[in-house]
Amino acid sequence: HSGVVKTLVRYYPSCIRPSSAGRIRSVVMKRQKPEPPALTDYVDTHFHLAHTLKKGLDQTEVLDRAFASGLKYAIDIATGPEEFAQRCAAADRYPGLFMSIGYYPSRAEEELSDDIEETLTAQADAHPKVVALGEIGLDYHWNYGTPERQRELFERQVNAANKLGLPISIHCREAEGDLLASLKRVSPAKGGVLHCFSGDYEFAKGCLDFGLNISFAGNVSYKKAEKLREAAAKIPEASLLLETDAPYLAPV
Numbered sequence: 001h002s003g004v005v006k007t008l009v010r011y012y013p014s015c016i017r018p019s020s021a022g023r024i025r026s027v028v029m030k031r032q033k034p035e036p037p038a039l040t041d042y043v044d045t046h047f048h049l050a051h052t053l054k055k056g057l058d059q060t061e062v063l064d065r066a067f068a069s070g071l072k073y074a075i076d077i078a079t080g081p082e083e084f085a086q087r088c089a090a091a092d093r094y095p096g097l098f099m100s101i102g103y104y105p106s107r108a109e110e111e112l113s114d115d116i117e118e119t120l121t122a123q124a125d126a127h128p129k130v131v132a133l134g135e136i137g138l139d140y141h142w143n144y145g146t147p148e149r150q151r152e153l154f155e156r157q158v159n160a161a162n163k164l165g166l167p168i169s170i171h172c173r174e175a176e177g178d179l180l181a182s183l184k185r186v187s188p189a190k191g192g193v194l195h196c197f198s199g200d201y202e203f204a205k206g207c208l209d210f211g212l213n214i215s216f217a218g219n220v221s222y223k224k225a226e227k228l229r230e231a232a233a234k235i236p237e238a239s240l241l242l243e244t245d246a247p248y249l250a251p252v
Contacts, residue, residue, distance in 0.1 A: 038070065039069065039070040039071075040070045040072075041070070041072045042070050042071050042072060042242075043071075043072060043073045043074070043241075043242070044066075044071060044073075044074040044075070044242070044243055044244050044246075045075055045169075045193060045195070045215050045241045045242065045243045046075060046077050046135070046169060046193075046195045046196070046215060046217070046243035046244070046245055047074060047075070047076060047077065047243065047244050047245060047246040047247075048076065048077055048079065048245075048246065048247065048248070049063075049076040049087060049090055049097075050076075050079075050082075050083045050086065050087060051079075051247055051248075052246070052247050055247045057247060059090065062246075063090070063093075063094055063097065067094065067096060071096065072096055073096045073097075073098065074096060074097055074098070075098050075099065075100060075131065075132065075169075076090070076091070076097060076098070076099045076100070077100050077132075077134060077135050077169060077195075078099070078100050078101050078102050078104075078134070078135070079102075079103075079104035079106075079135060080102075080103055080104060080107060081101070081103070081119050081120075081123065084101070084123055084126075087099055088126070088127045088129075091127065091129045097129070098129045098130075098131045099127065099129055099130050099131065100130065100131065100132040100133060100134045100135070100169055101120055101123045101124060101130055101132075101133055102120070102133045102134045102135060102136045102157055102168075102169070103116060103136060103153060103157060104135055104136070104171065105136070105137055105138055105139040105144050105150050105153070105154070105171060106139070106142070106144045107144075107153060108144045108145030108146070108149040108150040108152075108153050109144050109145045110145075112149065112152060112153055112156075116153075116156060116157070116160070117156065117159075117160045117163075120133065120157070120160045120164070121160070121163075121164065124164045124166065130166070131166070131167075132161075132166055132167050132168065132169050132192065133157060133160065133161035133164065133166045133167070133168050133169070134168050134169025134170065134171075134192070134193075134195070135169045135170070135171045135195060136153070136154055136157045136158070136168060136169070136170060136171065137154055137170040137171035137172050137175075137179065138150050138151065138154055138171075138172055138173070138175035138178055138179050138182070139171060139172070139173040139174070139175065140173065140174040140175040140178075141173045141174045142173075147175075147178065150175075151178060151182050154179075154182055155182050155185060155186045158182070158183075158186040158187075158188055159186055161188060161189075161190065161192075162186075162188065162189040162190070165189075165190060166190060167188065167190040167191050167192040167193070168188050168190075168191075168192035168193075169192060169193050169195050170192060170193065170194050170195060170207075170212070171195060171196070172194060172198075172199070173198065176199055176203045176206075180203075180206045180207075180210075183207075183210045187210055187211075188210060188211065188212070191210075191211035191212055191213070192211075192212050192213070193212060193213045193214070193215050193241055194207045194212050194213070194214050194215065195215045195217075195243060195245070196215065196216075196217045196219060196243065196245050196249065197214050197215060197216055197228070197231070197232075198219060198228060199228075199231065200227050200228075200230075200231055201230065201231040201234050203231075204231050204234070204235060208235075208236075208239055212239075213239045213240070213241050214231075214235050214239055214240060214241065215240075215241035215242065215243045216228075216232055216240070216241075216242060216243070217242075217243050217244065217245045217249045218244070218245070218249040219249060220232055
């Protein structure tokens with residue numbers, strides 16, 4: 001995927017890349033709008049198909065255009081058990097489209113039911129293109145429920161992923177210490193990914209120690225994201241992933 005990274009760096013004005021000395025230097029671009037990059041065999045590790053409808057987008061048009069433009073594989077990420085049948089139908093139509101299952105941290109605002117694991121198991125068994133459990137994690141920025149309930153929901157799902165033999169896709173916002181503590185209590189047997197990474201390199205190293213990959217989205221191009229770019233430059237290439245988090249993030 002190094003070729004993909006180089007292509008993105010070339011065409012998006014705020015993207016950066018490490019110099020031979022390991023430092024970060026800005027890529028200076030002309031003011032005119034560049035031509036779209038010709039990406040081939042691109043893998044989008046994280047996007048939300050069901051949410052495109054909420055943004056007023058046509059799902060078929062979005063997927064047709066993406067796959068025609070060089071997208072090879074994509075993982076449609078869940079935030080809850082709803083709309084599973086529709087997501088399965090889309091995965092059946094597109095050979096390169098895969099899915100995750102899981103409960104987003106905001107579900108901690110609800111009473112945690114006893115059948116979460118049962119629902120996850122049923123959905124994992126229902127379709128062969130379920131390849132991960134997520135997006136799960138901790139979000140203290142929005143104070144969903146309580147931190148204790150968020151941690152319970154997260155750890156229960158990590159346990160479920162281990163039983164199902166699935167990697168996990170993690171959401172973490174302003175909860176780095178507690179997330180690492182949870183992973184120490186319940187480690188992901190099949191690894192996974194820290195999606196839309198927004199921390200520093202020390203946090204990234206902690207995630208790598210648990211066998212997680214690190215995925216970057218459009219936030220790495222934000223003008224004030226110097227620490228994030230510094231972390232991105234240090235991530236081993238074998239552990240580096242890219243995502244769009246569509247329809248929510250875009251290069252800026």
